[in-house]
Amino acid sequence: MRLLVSFVGGLGHLTPLLPVARAARAAGHDVAFAGSGGLVERIEEHGFAAYATSEPRHHAGVDQERTALEVMDAHATEVEFAANFGDRGARRMAGAMPGVLRDFRPDLVLRDETDLGTTIAAEVVGVPVATHLVLASGMLLRPELVAPVLDVVRAEHGLAPDPHLTRLSSGLVLSAAPPSFRSPSAPLALDPLHYRADRPPARVPHGRPGVYVTLGTIFNAGSGDLFERLLDGLADLDVDVVATVGRGVDPAALGPRAPHVRVERFVPQAEVLPTVDLVVSHGGSGSLLAALAHGLPSLLVPLGADQPHNAARALELGLAERLDAATVTPEEVADRARTLLGDGSVRDRCRAVASEVAALPDASAAVAALEAAAR
Numbered sequence: 001m002r003l004l005v006s007f008v009g010g011l012g013h014l015t016p017l018l019p020v021a022r023a024a025r026a027a028g029h030d031v032a033f034a035g036s037g038g039l040v041e042r043i044e045e046h047g048f049a050a051y052a053t054s055e056p057r058h059h060a061g062v063d064q065e066r067t068a069l070e071v072m073d074a075h076a077t078e079v080e081f082a083a084n085f086g087d088r089g090a091r092r093m094a095g096a097m098p099g100v101l102r103d104f105r106p107d108l109v110l111r112d113e114t115d116l117g118t119t120i121a122a123e124v125v126g127v128p129v130a131t132h133l134v135l136a137s138g139m140l141l142r143p144e145l146v147a148p149v150l151d152v153v154r155a156e157h158g159l160a161p162d163p164h165l166t167r168l169s170s171g172l173v174l175s176a177a178p179p180s181f182r183s184p185s186a187p188l189a190l191d192p193l194h195y196r197a198d199r200p201p202a203r204v205p206h207g208r209p210g211v212y213v214t215l216g217t218i219f220n221a222g223s224g225d226l227f228e229r230l231l232d233g234l235a236d237l238d239v240d241v242v243a244t245v246g247r248g249v250d251p252a253a254l255g256p257r258a259p260h261v262r263v264e265r266f267v268p269q270a271e272v273l274p275t276v277d278l279v280v281s282h283g284g285s286g287s288l289l290a291a292l293a294h295g296l297p298s299l300l301v302p303l304g305a306d307q308p309h310n311a312a313r314a315l316e317l318g319l320a321e322r323l324d325a326a327t328v329t330p331e332e333v334a335d336r337a338r339t340l341l342g343d344g345s346v347r348d349r350c351r352a353v354a355s356e357v358a359a360l361p362d363a364s365a366a367v368a369a370l371e372a373a374a375r
Contacts, residue, residue, distance in 0.1 A: 001374045004106035006097065007035040007134075008053075008089045008115040011217040012286050014039055016134045016176060017112060018046060019197035023363035024370060034100045034118075051104070053096035066253060069224030071326045072304040074139075074312070080304070082145035085114050090153045093117025101125045108374040110174070113141070116150055119167050124157050130172035130373050131190075136285035138186030139309035141168075172373040174366050177289050178356045183313050193369050196360040200294050201274045206240075209341050210276035213243035214269075216284040219303050220246035226301065226325055227254055230280055233333025235261050239341070242272050278340055280333075282325075283307035288314060295354035297346045299337055301325040318349050 005021050007013040014035060025031045025048075033043045037052035044050055072080065094117035101109070101121060109127055111118045112134045122129045135141065143165045151161040162168075165188060175182070175192035211234055215223055227245060231254065234241045241261040245251055251263040269290050273279070279291040283300040288310050291298050298320040300311040314320035321336050340346060 001029040001108065001371055002104065002106045003029055003031045003108055003110060003370060003374070004101070004104050005031060005033050005048075005110045006053075006093070006115050006118045007033070007112040008085065008093050008117065009112070010036065011039065011042070012284055013112045013114060013134055014042070015286055016197070017110070017132055019176065020110070020132065020174065020195075020363050020366045020370075021048065022046070023367045027364070027367050029367075029371075032104050032106075034097060034104075051100045053093055053100070065221065066249065067222045067224070069226055069326065070222065070304070071302075071324070072308070074308040077304050077306070077308060078140060078142050078145055081114075081140050082142070082149055085116055085141075086146040087149040087153070089114070090117035090120065090150055091156075094120040094153055094157055097121030098125055101127055108370060110370065113168075116146070116168065117153065120154055120157050120159060123159060123167065128171065128373060130174065130370060131168070133173065133175040133177060133182070133190070133192055134285060135306045135309075136177055136181055136289055137306065137309040137313040138182045138188070138190070139313075140306045141165075142187050172369055174369065177285075178292060178353050179360075180353065180356060181289070181292070181313060181317070183309070193366065194360050195366040196357055196362050198270075199358070199362075200354070201270060203294075204274045206275055209237075209239045209278070211237075211239050211241050211278045211280060211337065211341075212272050212276045213241060213280045214287050215246070215282045215303070216287055217246055218305075219282055219284075220249045223303065223325075226303075226328075229328060229330050230301070230333055231257060231261055231263070233330035234280070234337060236330070236334045237338060237341075239277075239337075242267060242276065244272075278337060280337065283311040283314070283320075283322075285310060288320075292319065292350060292353045293357050295347070295351035297321075297340050297343070297350050299323065299333070299340055301328060317353075318346060319353065320346075 032049040034051040037054045037056040040050040169188045173192040176197035273294045280299045281287040283302040300322045302308045302311045
């Protein structure tokens, strides 16, 4: 099988696709990626051929000036998604992907669920498409907002309107998320095949509690003084803190920190999560699902994108607490983190989700489904 894996966006869209791509390669299949030009080098570091569908600077993660914090509510993120992914991103991928498809000649395309333009290109070229979910709660992609702008792009490529987004919800769907987490109110009715991406490493024994702080890979530079407020609050607790600020932010910009507060540009989550007891994050799908796979509760400060929806779902399931990123004070951070660290019921619910993930079949089940879809 020749499998082309496509994504639109940054590392949060690429990373969830890597485990199944590695499993397909290990099974003897020819796998390549198509996505943001700034991530070509990252893809090649994993040993895959890469096709750039945007300029190299796009999502390159170079040093950035820190800017003021802007927080978006759930509806605003839905409107932004329609404009960013249903219009601009879809148009870029719909234009770039036909050439990639003709060059690589895949038997099947596996797209991330926000890559709407690749479905258009594959329909034009005549290649079957499977979908990999990357939005944890599934609430961001709303047909009433996305379909009107996406139909304009479809028309530009000679395709009929798709007002109910049926092209996005047909075919094989894969998910490495806990089956219980995606919201039953998600706008697109999907029946994914769930699999376990990677088995989380065993917990590492440690002394006093540990807390991991992350705002993902995109929102770091635009977070204003949020990092400082989070770290000031956690510094007052008897905990060890590891914070990652992203490759584009200098840790020194956050000022001097106490010895028990470690600030780095990047630390692999697989290394830090087994050593902590709480995750403080923006609620991005990757960060939140990784915490749950390790059975860890989260303190969430959503900023935009899928984060408000993910936070709402996590609160609904009793897996996290939420604070307002725009107004939260260090005292509130300390109080809520202290509460979560001492709440055994929240921890038990998170561990139940981790057990749910651990019981899923491994990525070979996803590869078998892709093989069947390709046939």
